[in-house]
Amino acid sequence: MKILIIGGSGGIGAALVKLYLASKPEAIIHATYRAHKPILENTRVNWFKLDAASEQDVRSLADSIPSLDILINAAGILHLPNRKPEKSVNDFNPDFFHHNLNSNVVPTINLAKYFASHLKSKQNTYFIALSARIGSIEDNKIGGWISYRCSKAALNMAIKTISIEWKHKAPNCCVLAFQPGTTDTRLSKPFQKNVPSTKLFTPDYVAHCLLDLLDTVKPTDSGRFFSYDRTEIPW
Ligand SMILES: NC(=O)c1ccc[n+]([C@@H]2O[C@H](COP(=O)([O-])OP(=O)(O)OC[C@H]3O[C@@H](n4cnc5c(N)ncnc54)[C@H](OP(=O)(O)O)[C@@H]3O)[C@@H](O)[C@H]2O)c1
Secondary structure, eight states: OEEEEETTTSHHHHHHHHHHHHHOTTOEEEEEESSSOOSOOOTTEEEEEOOTTOHHHHHHHHHHOOOOSEEEEOOOOSOBTTBOOOSSGGGOOHHHHHHHHHHHTHHHHHHHHHHTGGGOOSSOEEEEEEOOGGGOSTTOSSOOOHHHHHHHHHHHHHHHHHHHHHHHHSTTEEEEEEEOOSBSSTTTGGGOTTSOGGGSBOHHHHHHHHHHHHHHOOGGGTTEEEETTSOBOOO
């Protein structure tokens, strides 16, 4: 089994790398970091430095990896050192909006462009993007966080679109959006105050949830949006 985790240096990404190492001793694991190579030293992990928003970086990575069974994009941003998600449309800043699109949407489309052939197989393969419930238009009851929300809605549309195109190009590939729930990582740290402890998950728990989901889904499930508890979220 050959696995690629994008954003393997992040909270959820690192938990996925560790869980695959522990649970799939035969797996070849490729993982990426953008800024700092993770301390986790294990000869079974091939680390690559990658900015997933860079088409050139993604193309070079694709050239370095022959084929894959599973690609999980666990990269993304919610806030920057000088900018938090908007409470109101009045806080809108076009640069921050573009940064959200570049970090939360462009990587998945770049990856689909350069890894479609890697995931074309007679066996079942998986192309997964970590999305967020906040990106569901139907589920939007409270508004706010307009840049992140729009970027995850756009990511969801990208996943649905890729799933339709790949029904012919890579018919055994299951293309999904996955919502991890609020998870205790750098991304959610500033927003955890009002989250009940039972609703704040560890990255390890979420990694288990995603692997359990992948054990149950098939290519016929392609184009769906699943939550950590395997319930389906409306687009
Ligand atoms: N944590 C939550 O509560 C939560 C809830 C819903 C959805 N999610 C989604 O889950 C995913 C993972 O989040 P997390 O909680 O694990 O956050 P995290 O700990 O902040 O990790 C995010 C990772 O994304 C990487 N990254 C960002 N932009 C990148 C780019 N252009 N190219 C390559 N890597 C890039 C970061 O790399 P650097 O560290 O090098 O910048 C980091 O490794 C995100 O898509 C997030 O939106 C998280």
